[in-house]
Amino acid sequence: MDGTFNDNDLSKVVAADKANVWHHLSQHKPYETSDPRIIVEGKGMRVWDQNGKEWLDAVSGGVWTVNVGYGRESICDAVRDQLMKLCYFAQVAGSVPGALFAEKLISKMPGMSRVYYTNSGSEANEKVFKLVRQIAHKKYGGKKTKILYRDRDYHGSTLATMSAGGQQERNAQYGPFAPDFVRVPHCMEYRKHELGLEHLSGEEFGRAAADLIEEVILREGPETVGLLCLEPITAGGGVIEAPEGYWPRVREICDKYDILLHIDEVVCGVGRTGKWFGYQHFGIEPDFVTMAKGVASGYAAIACMVTTEKVFDMFKDDASDPLNYFRDISTFGGCTAGPAAALVNMQIIEDEELLDNTTAMGEHMKARFLEMQEKHAVIGDVRGLGLFQGLELVQDRESKEPVPEAMAQKVVAECGAQGVIIGVTNRSIPGRNNTLCFSPALIATKADIDAICDAVDNALTTVFG
Numbered sequence: 186m187d188g189t190f191n192d193n194d195l196s197k198v199v200a201a202d203k204a205n206v207w208h209h210l211s212q213h214k215p216y217e218t219s220d221p222r223i224i225v226e227g228k229g230m231r232v233w234d235q236n237g238k239e240w241l242d243a244v245s246g247g248v249w250t251v252n253v254g255y256g257r258e259s260i261c262d263a264v265r266d267q268l269m270k271l272c273y274f275a276q277v278a279g280s281v282p283g284a285l286f287a288e289k290l291i292s293k294m295p296g297m298s299r300v301y302y303t304n305s306g307s308e309a310n311e312k313v314f315k316l317v318r319q320i321a322h323k324k325y326g327g328k329k330t331k332i333l334y335r336d337r338d339y340h341g342s343t344l345a346t347m348s349a350g351g352q353q354e355r356n357a358q359y360g361p362f363a364p365d366f367v368r369v370p371h372c373m374e375y376r377k378h379e380l381g382l383e384h385l386s387g388e389e390f391g392r393a394a395a396d397l398i399e400e401v402i403l404r405e406g407p408e409t410v411g412l413l414c415l416e417p418i419t420a421g422g423g424v425i426e427a428p429e430g431y432w433p434r435v436r437e438i439c440d441k442y443d444i445l446l447h448i449d450e451v452v453c454g455v456g457r458t459g460k461w462f463g464y465q466h467f468g469i470e471p472d473f474v475t476m477a478k479g480v481a482s483g484y485a486a487i488a489c490m491v492t493t494e495k496v497f498d499m500f501k502d503d504a505s506d507p508l509n510y511f512r513d514i515s516t517f518g519g520c521t522a523g524p525a526a527a528l529v530n531m532q533i534i535e536d537e538e539l540l541d542n543t544t545a546m547g548e549h550m551k552a553r554f555l556e557m558q559e560k561h562a563v564i565g566d567v568r569g570l571g572l573f574q575g576l577e578l579v580q581d582r583e584s585k586e587p588v589p590e591a592m593a594q595k596v597v598a599e600c601g602a603q604g605v606i607i608g609v610t611n612r613s614i615p616g617r618n619n620t621l622c623f624s625p626a627l628i629a630t631k632a633d634i635d636a637i638c639d640a641v642d643n644a645l646t647t648v649f650g
């Protein structure tokens with residue numbers, strides 16, 4: 186693999202990047218004075234930068250996306266063939282890959298039946314919010330417009346999805362937000378003292394954490410609440426899985442008050458946790474599921490909002506009401522490259538048995554992290570499922586005070602010095618990102634996982650002794 190550019194090209198690319206690109210989620214002062222990292226090529230689990238340096242990517246393209254790894258010829262061929270045949274036609278008409286991918290996706294989601302294509306996770310979530318508002322008008326006389334979201338969860342970067350945003354760092358300075366979005370408490374066992382539930386553990390804690398949602402519903406008035414929107418495992422908020430007992434109780438509460446349940450699988454969807462979808466670990470069926478990142482592993486832009494026939498039926502044409510149907514469009518949603526890539530992506534996961542690999546490698550990774558926790562007092566908590574895991578770093582295990590973000594960033598930099606890209610998150614408290622996060626591609630081998638864990642082990646020793 187030769188990822189180098191000649192010097193001339195390289196200086197031009199770097200200059201153009203520095204002069205003209207506004208990078209996502211980046212403070213630009215440090216960027217201007219540093220040597221930018223421009224990723225030029227990728228193959229399998231590895232990427233190469235503009236200097237030809239090889240990196241082991243433990244975060245699948247930075248944000249949990251490239252599930253089947255880089256350089257998949259079969260996906261590129263399918264996209265190329267499809268684009269030559271038909272690059273685009275609006276989703277008001279059907280398309281061959283759009284229909285075939287929808288059928289395949291639904292075959293993995295018992296209880297679901299309809300796929301609505303969008304471009305991004307934020308947009309998919311917005312579709313759910315719009316549908317819920319329309320259902321409130323159609324079915325409940327304008328009531329049931331309230332959307333409940335959870336502390337620490339994230340659902341996107343648009344103003345409506347930020348209105349459902351439980352992370353202070355992301356939301357500060359962007360208000361005012363849309364009305365009728367109401368926050369419910371988180372369900373993080375490690376920080377259960379914040380909920381006043383420190384006396385409970387395991388399933389008892391899980392049910393009690395869900396009961397806190399019911400308290401909010403009763404306070405707001407069940408007749409005003411239309412949707413509960415949750416991440417199956419909170420991602421950017423610190424890689425937080427819910428305790429036993431939580432999800433069945435959540436479903437029970439939604440059924441009791443006639444509230445639709447929306448699971449945001451933008452990160453967990455399509456294999457990341459060792460099942461097709463995160464919620465499939467919990468034995469529940471949602472009313473809406475959204476997904477984006479891993480759907481086509483980044484080979485093309487595609488996101489989906491998936492729902493049941495029961496919801497779809499509410500939008501069946503009604504001649505007496507010309508406003509009855511879902512009056513929504515997304516120009517590039519379902520653009521043919523997306524479902525063409527997604528179809529092959531899913532086939533690869535099946536053919537190479539990557540769900541099983543994710544489970545096995547996830548268990549190995551968790552075991553290595555738990556071993557490291559015995560050695561490094563700074564690791565307060567080890568969390569996650571499959572190849573989606575996090576290490577929360579704390580100054581003191583008793584107080585659980587997060588380490589300063591600069592220290593966590595040093596760990597990331599020390600891993601980088603060893604050629605391993607890892608992430609850090611926890612956008613709940615501004616400036617306190619203290620959770621190292623890991624989401625290698627589902628093709629990771631034991632040797633890849635060991636290389637990632639060794640780098641983290643060394644980095645923690647360097648930074649914290």
Ligand code: PLP
Nearest residue numbers: 305306307339340341420451477
């Ligand atoms: N939902 C979750 C859980 C996410 O983590 C993200 C992005 O990180 C989104 C939604 C937004 O997706 P997008 O960036 O594709 O709009």
